[in-house]
Amino acid sequence: MERVKNKVAIVTGGASGIGLSAASLLAKEGAKVVIADFNVEGAKQAAENIKKYGGEAVGIFLDAGDENSIKEAIEYTVQHFGTVSILFNNVGLTNLQKDLDVVNLDLDEWDRLMNINIKSVLLGSRFAIPHMVEAGGGSIINTASMAGFTGDAVRSAYGASKAAVVNLTKYIAAQYGKDKIRCNAIAPGLILTPAAENNMSSEVLDIFAKYNALPYHGEPDDIGHTVVFLASDESKFITGQTIQVEGGHYIANPSVPDFKDLMNKAQK
Template sequence: MNRVQNKVALVTGGASGIGLSASNLLAKEGAKVVIADFNIDGAKEAAEALVKEGYEASAIFLDAGDAKSIEDAVNFTVEQYGTLTVLFNNVGLTNLQKDLDVLNIDLDEWDRLVNVNLKSVLLGSRFAIPHMQKAGGGSIINTASMAGFASDQLRTAYGATKAGVVNMTKYIATQYGKDKIRSNAIAPGLILTPAAERNMPKEMQDIFMKFNALPYHGEADDIGHAVVFLASDESKFMTGQTLQIEGGHYLANPTIADTNNWIASLQK
């Protein structure tokens, strides 16, 4: 308990999934939390639920594709709680209908994903860093993805932007480390948030399970707990890193699942 006591956190995309988990866990560990989301009703509901439990939380509308909206969220956080010491840049978009292979990708969709997935991380950090400098330090946490490390047949823009998040995380860490501002990222694998369960067919979930080292899928709290760690002083000597939290999906030679099945067939 109280691992982030007296810290002030802004969580973007905080109304659902990973962002909601991080918002709840940060608040319950002592932080004052602003939940920023395009879904303002969901953000308000999440903040109100925390307040009813005795924690400190507020909500604000956020359009991560709009610079002024991002700046407003940062300013609102400082106005509400006097400072900003933790920023969780968590907004990310993907679109399997338009974000296709290199020959067929919708170029407008490319621009939209670069703006929302990558530029929002730049802008959130740009607006937050001066407040962290005044506070004597802070922690910036960015949601990357295993798509930033491993390629796929689709989601070209998504993967490229998430790779950009990984590298931008290092640049922020290098440029502002002497101000005691740390910058780290988290690269989730398949996390079965409610949205993922609704949108991903069971057959696709089973394919992921086949190649996991662990016999289960990830949950939102698996990422939320990592956010608390990176926000806390427990990680005070850690910066510029990306935690790959993906159940060992990318750990082994990709043939291992089929090889195991082949060996099992020989033993029958």
């Protein structure tokens, strides 16, 4: 229960879903946690819940589309807890109504997603790294996506922005490794966050399940536990990597489930 004891973490987008899981698990493992979210009331409530089981946490406002807001969140973390040793750049947006194929996507939405999904990662790292250097090291963890590795019918801006997260992760790792700063990313597949469960029909979930290698969907804690691992000294020789946490959805020839169905029918 002390894998990140005495470390100071800031989790962006920590009021719900993956961010909330990561913040809670980091606190349970001994970290002091700043939960930064546009939903400031949700962030404060998450911090209060952490305090109930003896953890240290505080919730603050963050607009990941605003440079000054990101800088202020990092500075608050340092002022409140003395340093920052873990940065989880988790904020990300998608928009199925406007982020379409490359001919039809909304260009303003392209700019908005690039600003939130990749520029916020750059800025969070930019403002945290000097403090990590001063403290003697740290761990930066970025939320990428399997959309950054594959093509899709829609979400062109989202996929491009997440591919950029994958490569920016490598650049940060290469540039600041000698300062004992590690930078890694996590690429989730479908994770059953409250938002996913509320917005995805059973038919859509069944399609994902069909192509998963494992017989179940991912949950927020599957990502949260990976964050704790990358934040801890257990991963001290891992940097510049993107860990794919996706239930084996993308590992096989895409025709495998259909061929299995065909063979099952032939055996009947």
